[in-house]
Amino acid sequence: MVHDAVPAEEKTVLDEGIEKGASRLTEERIAEVINRVLYGEGGARIRVYVDTCVHCGLCSEGCHYYLSHDKDPHYSPAGKVKQTLWEMIRKKGRVSPEFMKRAAEIAHTQCNACKRCSMYCPFGIDIAYLMLVVRRIVHLLGMTPLYIQSTAHSHSATMNQMWVKGDEWPDTLQWQEDEARGEVAGLRIPLEKEGAEIMYSVIGPEPKFQAQLIYQAAIIMNAAGMNWTMPATSGWDNSDMAMYTGDNELMGRIKRRHFETAIRLKVKKIVMGECGHAFRSVYDMGNRWLGWKMPPIPIVHAIEFYYDLLKEGRIKIAKKWTDPVTLHDPCNVVRGRGLHEKARYVVSQICENLIEMHPNREHNYCCCAGGGVINCGPPYKMTRMLGNRVKAEQLFETKSKGAKTLIAPCHNCHSGLEDINHHYGLEMDVKFISDILYAVMEKPEKA
Numbered sequence: 371m372v373h374d375a376v377p378a379e380e381k382t383v384l385d386e387g388i389e390k391g392a393s394r395l396t397e398e399r400i401a402e403v404i405n406r407v408l409y410g411e412g413g414a415r416i417r418v419y420v421d422t423c424v425h426c427g428l429c430s431e432g433c434h435y436y437l438s439h440d441k442d443p444h445y446s447p448a449g450k451v452k453q454t455l456w457e458m459i460r461k462k463g464r465v466s467p468e469f470m471k472r473a474a475e476i477a478h479t480q481c482n483a484c485k486r487c488s489m490y491c492p493f494g495i496d497i498a499y500l501m502l503v504v505r506r507i508v509h510l511l512g513m514t515p516l517y518i519q520s521t522a523h524s525h526s527a528t529m530n531q532m533w534v535k536g537d538e539w540p541d542t543l544q545w546q547e548d549e550a551r552g553e554v555a556g557l558r559i560p561l562e563k564e565g566a567e568i569m570y571s572v573i574g575p576e577p578k579f580q581a582q583l584i585y586q587a588a589i590i591m592n593a594a595g596m597n598w599t600m601p602a603t604s605g606w607d608n609s610d611m612a613m614y615t616g617d618n619e620l621m622g623r624i625k626r627r628h629f630e631t632a633i634r635l636k637v638k639k640i641v642m643g644e645c646g647h648a649f650r651s652v653y654d655m656g657n658r659w660l661g662w663k664m665p666p667i668p669i670v671h672a673i674e675f676y677y678d679l680l681k682e683g684r685i686k687i688a689k690k691w692t693d694p695v696t697l698h699d700p701c702n703v704v705r706g707r708g709l710h711e712k713a714r715y716v717v718s719q720i721c722e723n724l725i726e727m728h729p730n731r732e733h734n735y736c737c738c739a740g741g742g743v744i745n746c747g748p749p750y751k752m753t754r755m756l757g758n759r760v761k762a763e764q765l766f767e768t769k770s771k772g773a774k775t776l777i778a779p780c781h782n783c784h785s786g787l788e789d790i791n792h793h794y795g796l797e798m799d800v801k802f803i804s805d806i807l808y809a810v811m812e813k814p815e816k817a
């Protein structure tokens with residue numbers, strides 16, 4: 371039985387985006403938007419999912435929010451649909467602004483769109499999709515949470531999610547090239563090189579906060595002897611928070627710019643850094659919205675790229691990472707794309723000892739940051755921390771078996787697990803694969 375009580379730790383969250391948006395709504399406007407999305411855009415898929423669900427509750431055990439809140443049915447996947455979409459359908463869209471505020475909160479901050487619950491449903495009902503339909507309605511009603519809306523606005527204005535300005539981007543690349551030349555003589559980060567084999571793309575936070583990842587990528591590309599380039603203009607950011615705000619039009623515009631940039635540079639493929647949601651936006655949602663069965667240029671996630679480099683012997687390992695590691699399987703590259711064994715191959719080549727967390731691979735618990743939840747900002751940090759106690763328990767158990775380093779090959783997972791690490795006092799060392807690969811590989815001559 372689902373109850374309507376708002377959990378105590380979430381009562382305090384007052385999100386300006388949701389509140390202001392709701393203050394402008396009328397029931398007529400809400401009904402018009404809901405019915406447009408349900409019957410004009412969504413159609414049969416929504417109907418089939420909602421009509422097929424037998425309310426058995428088997429999906430509940432799949433959700434980390436439910437498990438972390440002592441099996442409170444309010445957090446069960448079917449419960450989240452019951453409190454949002456089912457009510458909208460039952461009332462033919464005639465729901466109140468107050469109802470929509472709660473629906474926005476549930477869809478944006480109590481579901482990571484991780485799809486773990488779909489594996490527990492006997493019919494494979496895609497609850498994540500249904501929550502994204504709610505977000506689409508929330509977007510069209512202009513009541514998206516403030517922080518993630520700001521990120522989407524940045525995408526819209528600058529084609530990157532961090533307001534990185536036109537000159538800031540090449541300046542950052544040049545800065546990283548200069549830094550890397552201190553380590554490898556003559557190293558280049560080739561800009562705008564037409565006809566290169568690879569266009570390397572990253573997510574907005576890399577030039578803003580994590581420029582060392584660009585440095586590491588440059589060293590890896592250089593050591594492997596790759597013919598690569600990076601664009602000097604917009605199109606370099608492969609991330610796409612509009613995918614999670616339900617702004618499908620913007621999602622498509624961002625994806626189109628990314629691929630058009632690669633086409634302009636006449637590269638053979640795009641290699642992207644360790645990001646999960648950006649990968650989902652090109653293999654699943656953005657390309658489909660654009661009507662592309664396949665992306666116009668092949669795109670390869672960093673895990674696949676490192677796998678190929680190591681398999682082909684293009685990168686040699688000087689000395690493997692000695693601290694025992696554990697590997698977090700990000701939803702969007704593992705459950706969504708099946709890269710778990712390739713990730714394990716890479717880890718086996720660069721680390722001496724992998725201690726598996728349980729469950730793992732496609733059954734792994736979500737980081738609770740993905741699906742745009744961490745992008746809803748600081749107001750919801752405790753929602754993420756309390757909503758993923760099971761992840762902390764899973765990591766404590768893995769640490770008790772000896773794991774010291776936690777590898778998270780996805781930006782959202784990495785940041786979310788850093789928060790879990792600090793909040794629960796895990797004291798693990800959270801790393802990207804590239805942090806370790808860079809540290810253990812044989813490097814070209816010093817400058």
Ligand code: SF4
Binds near residue numbers: 435483487736
């Ligand atoms: S967070 Fe994941 S498991 Fe929970 S309802 Fe959303 S998609 Fe399902």
Ligand code: SF4
Binds near residue numbers: 425426448
């Ligand atoms: S497991 Fe499937 S059918 Fe059962 S309640 Fe969950 S979504 Fe509905």
